[in-house]
Every structure is written in structure tokens, then in C-alpha cells.
Amino acid sequence: MKYLARTATGDPLLGDDGRYVPLGAVEPDLKSVRNALPRAAAGDLGDVADATADPVPTEDVSFGAPLASFGKLWGIGLNYEEHAGDLDEQRPEEPASFTKPSSVLTGPGGPIRLPPESQSERVTAEAELAVVMGRTCRNVDEADVGNVVAGYLPVIDMTAEDVLQRNPRFLTRAKSYDTFLVPGAALAVPEGRLDLEPLSVRTEVNGEVRAENEVRNMLFPPAEIVSFHSDVMTLEPGDLFSTGTPGAAPIDPGDEVRAVVESIGTVDAPVTR
Structure with a gap:
């Protein structure tokens, strides 16, 4: 790598x-x-x-973010069937995608800043595997996705869950508070084909594993996510797809969150308000 x-x-x-x-x-x-x-x-x-x-x-080395600025930021919800069941949601028939503004990004190491309690009293953290695009492309077959992806990152995604629960149309707002996306410091670039299926994705809070699953158990694997969205829009270098979490964990000020993606990397961030 x-x-x-x-x-x-x-x-x-x-x-x-x-x-x-x-x-x-x-x-x-x-x-x-x-x-x-x-x-x-x-x-x-x-x-x-x-x-x-x-x-x-x-x-x-003292690291900053791997890119000075990313392109489009896409998230995929409910991409592990077990996690969808935890949220009492039905399995989606197509990728349940949403976008996040660039202002959600914070550097590796965070911190994650929770919104005022008057806006949200329940924020969850979610470890995810992220795919970063390397080439401008459109209508990419799944078999060719490896030729347009630059590499992979661990990321911590956040959700103001009580905001989302009030109304599913509030998803964008629930996902868009400042610091609600923490990318890993280094973009992992495979040498040759990388089999993502057996890799585990793990959410940890204060050193305790709160959720873990393998990429093979995604409803929509990374190649399908990229191919699907390339039929919708032109994808460009620096675009990022955060491919979904095996499970979310509530977080509070003083907590330490870690996302671990096997063979790709880890990223940690403290939680403040």
C-alpha cells in the first residue's frame, strides 16, 4: 500500500x-x-x-487533511442491513445517498464539536470506509471502478439523530453541522487490485467497540456506489463517497471516537461542545 x-x-x-x-x-x-x-x-x-x-x-510527521479541499461529499445511509434493522428502517432498494457541505470537514484528530443542546441533544458517531475519486468520469461500469478511484480513507461521520428522528426530511441538516466529518490523515492507494470485501469497519468510543462489520455485508458495495452515482452525475478527482456505517454510537463531550478500517487506516477525534 x-x-x-x-x-x-x-x-x-x-x-x-x-x-x-x-x-x-x-x-x-x-x-x-x-x-x-x-x-x-x-x-x-x-x-x-x-x-x-x-x-x-x-x-x-505532523499531518493535516490529505487534501486541501475535497470535491463533492456523498454519504450512504443504511448500507449494512443489520444497521438498518437497528434503526427500524426498511432495506433500501437503491443506495440511500445524501450530500454534506464542505464546511462539515475537520482535520484528522478533530475535534468533533457538538451543536448546542438547544439544537440537538443526541449526536451519534459512525465509522465508515470512504472512497476518493481519482479521475473525471461518467457512466462507469462496476468492473471499471478500480480505474477511476484514487484510494480509500477511514472517516468518522456524525448525525444529530434527534433532529433526523423529528422528520426524515431533516437529514441534510442533521448531517451538516460543522466538524461532522473527520477524514483520516492518509489516503491509502492500493498497489494492484484490493479486495475490500473481507475488510472490517469498526466504530469505537473510549476504546470500546460499539459496532463492527465487514464490507462484504454492505447492501451496496463501494464499486456499485461509484458506478450508480456516475450514471447520475460527472464524478471528479477529490469527490468522496462515505460508504455507510456498521453502527452508530451516541457521543458526549469528553469522549474519544475512533474509526478503524482494516488495512486502510484509523482516525481518532475527541468530542467537545
């Missing part, structure tokens, strides 16, 4: 297992992670071993 990331000051990085170098030390013509997304989708990123700079251990 290779990784695309940025330092806290915005410098683009390329990494492999446990180390990072400046992206320009491997790919001199690439000035940003966004510029690197098409090359990541094509499988043409160079190797850290060939860098003209010495690698730095991951633990010595």
Missing part, C-alpha cells in the same frame, strides 16, 4: 509502510496531492525507495 498525505503546513507527502517523503522527491512534476489523484487511480505513482530525500518515520 502507498499513501498520499499532507503535513500540517500543507506540504504533499508520499508514504509506504511506516515512512514518508516529500511527494516532489518521487514525482517532481506533482505539486499537490490533488495533482497526484489521477496518477494514483492509474497505478502510476513512484516508490518511496526511489525518492531523492531521506524518508521520515510516520510517528515524526
Whole structure:
């Protein structure tokens, strides 16, 4: 696995297992992670071993968000049948998608800031696998999705659940408070085909596992989600699909939330108000 990331000051990085170098030390013509997304989708990123700079251990890097700005932010609801059952919802026949504004994003490490209690008294956190697009595309067959995806991220998504429960038409508002999407620090770029099906996705709060499931148990797997939405609109580098959670956990100020996506990465964030 290779990784695309940025330092806290915005410098683009390329990494492999446990180390990072400046992206320009491997790919001199690439000035940003966004510029690197098409090359990541094509499988043409160079190797850290060939860098003209010495690698730095991951633990010595202070990370920012992997992209200075993402494109369209899509979420998929009720994508694990067990989670739909927990919410007493019927299994959707098509991906139950929604969008989130860019203002929901906060950097890796958060914090997650809860809205005033006068607006919401019950916010839940949800670990999810996110897919980041690498190429501009339209009407993509499922079999070809791997050619247009740059890589994958762990994300923490949030929902003001009591707002949503008042009326399902309030979904966009319930999902759109500031800091309600925490992306992982590094975009995992597979070398060759990556079998996502056996990977587990886990929601943790204060070190306790609150929900866990495998990608194979999604109602709509990532390739189908991308293909389905590419028939609706043009997809562009930096667009993100958060593919649904195995389960949500209520959170309160002082909690520590973690999303763990096997083989992809983890992201943590403290909760404040």
C-alpha cells in the first residue's frame, strides 16, 4: 500500500509502510496531492525507495487533511442491513445517498464539536470506509471502478439523530453541522487490485467497540456506489463517497471516537461542545 498525505503546513507527502517523503522527491512534476489523484487511480505513482530525500518515520510527521479541499461529499445511509434493522428502517432498494457541505470537514484528530443542546441533544458517531475519486468520469461500469478511484480513507461521520428522528426530511441538516466529518490523515492507494470485501469497519468510543462489520455485508458495495452515482452525475478527482456505517454510537463531550478500517487506516477525534 502507498499513501498520499499532507503535513500540517500543507506540504504533499508520499508514504509506504511506516515512512514518508516529500511527494516532489518521487514525482517532481506533482505539486499537490490533488495533482497526484489521477496518477494514483492509474497505478502510476513512484516508490518511496526511489525518492531523492531521506524518508521520515510516520510517528515524526505532523499531518493535516490529505487534501486541501475535497470535491463533492456523498454519504450512504443504511448500507449494512443489520444497521438498518437497528434503526427500524426498511432495506433500501437503491443506495440511500445524501450530500454534506464542505464546511462539515475537520482535520484528522478533530475535534468533533457538538451543536448546542438547544439544537440537538443526541449526536451519534459512525465509522465508515470512504472512497476518493481519482479521475473525471461518467457512466462507469462496476468492473471499471478500480480505474477511476484514487484510494480509500477511514472517516468518522456524525448525525444529530434527534433532529433526523423529528422528520426524515431533516437529514441534510442533521448531517451538516460543522466538524461532522473527520477524514483520516492518509489516503491509502492500493498497489494492484484490493479486495475490500473481507475488510472490517469498526466504530469505537473510549476504546470500546460499539459496532463492527465487514464490507462484504454492505447492501451496496463501494464499486456499485461509484458506478450508480456516475450514471447520475460527472464524478471528479477529490469527490468522496462515505460508504455507510456498521453502527452508530451516541457521543458526549469528553469522549474519544475512533474509526478503524482494516488495512486502510484509523482516525481518532475527541468530542467537545
